[in-house]
Amino acid sequence: MERAPSISVIVPIYKVEPYLRQCLDSIVRQTHQNLEILLIDDGSPDGCGAICDEYAEKDARIRVTHKKNGGVHAAWNDGLQMATGKWVAFVDSDDWLSADYFEAMLKTPEAEAADVIQSAGYYWEEDRGQSVKWSFLEPFSAKSAQEREALKIKALLRPRDPRTKGSIGYIWGKLYRRRFLEAEGFRFDTQIRTGLMGDTLFNLDVFEKASHVAGVCCCGYHYRIVQSSGTFKFDTNRPKAQEYVEEQFFRKMHAADASDTVCKVVESRCLRDIVHNLQLCYFHPNNPASRREVAKGIREMKQMPYYHQAIYSRDNSYNDAKLKAFQLALKQPWVWPLRLMIAAWNVVDRQKGRSAMENNHQLPPPEKNGNK
Secondary structure (H helix, E strand, C coil), rough: CCCCHHHHHHEEEECHHHHHHHHHHHHCCCCCEEEEEEEEECCCCHHHHHHHHHHHHHHCEEEEECCCCCCHHHHHHHHHHHHCCCCECCCCCCCCECCHHHHHCCCCHHCCCCEEEEEEEEEEEECCCEEEEECCCHHHHHEEEEEEEEHHHHCCCCCCHHHHCCCCCCCCCCEEHHHHHHHHHCCCCCCCCHHHHHHHHHHHHHHHHHCCEEEEEEEEEECCCCCCCCCCCCCCCCCHHHHHHHHHHHHHHCCCCCCHHHHHHHHHHHHHHHHHHHHHHHCCCCCCCCCCHHHHHHHHHHHHHHHHHHHHHCCCCCCCCCHHHHHHHHHHCCCHHHHHHHHHHHHHHHHHHHCCCEEEHCCCCCCCCCCC
């Protein structure tokens, strides 16, 4: 009788041909070999499907599913449906793992009892060719309702510079106990098309139901940041799509009878997402709309119910000084102050990014794959 896999590794794949071999090599070469590797080809129009089949022919642990494009959340759900391992790990197909990553995670004492194990990791800045390490100051263990609420707050308060804060709200860099996920019926919302938006919603449910979430200092997940990726590109539909996400945040908080603190954090998160809408839609350099059309779009966005609630919230204690300034500007009828503030915001972000690269631990570039 074959031994059941200890980890089901789920990899959704779409238009990542330049990075896919590095990702797959880092998984199949793990020092912990008892893996089930589930590759979900989400209708990728490039050579990714053929690469997946090539690897599957060489490694019996790999199972490939080719499907019509349905978005990353549908792909993750497909992987969860197929998974049979004790643990589930989600790996983005343009990221990669250190060779002993899974072995180190499973050797931690928390692997005996935790429902979720959160690791540390690295952010690889593709455009700069540099890597930044992030880690917890010390391992943590969240078992009580109060401790799990603190995790929700950290997940919701997604920082503008995630390289200095970690990835509590994201699904990568974690091991989830599969029996726990199945017992609670956790699935991703397929109406959300962008990965990072759905991660936090998924983890809010997880943190609400988990009996034990552990953070360990194992550092082996390498998250690739590509400025040309969907996370940073111009998206005319983003404000409306993000409004749906905000609605889900508010609904989950009310359904869970969340504390006033968590509800105020949700409003702060919503306000920060308004800023992202300004960056990635209205004031994005690729936006062909006229200034009048931009102004009209911003006015319409400000009237969307959850955006409106965040803008006019009386409690802004979870907003930093810049968010408070944006909140004040959003209450005004003029658009030009917002344009100037976004330009200044982007400059500061770039400067912080350079500073983080200079002051944090540097790694050599990832190994080039000989098959490329």
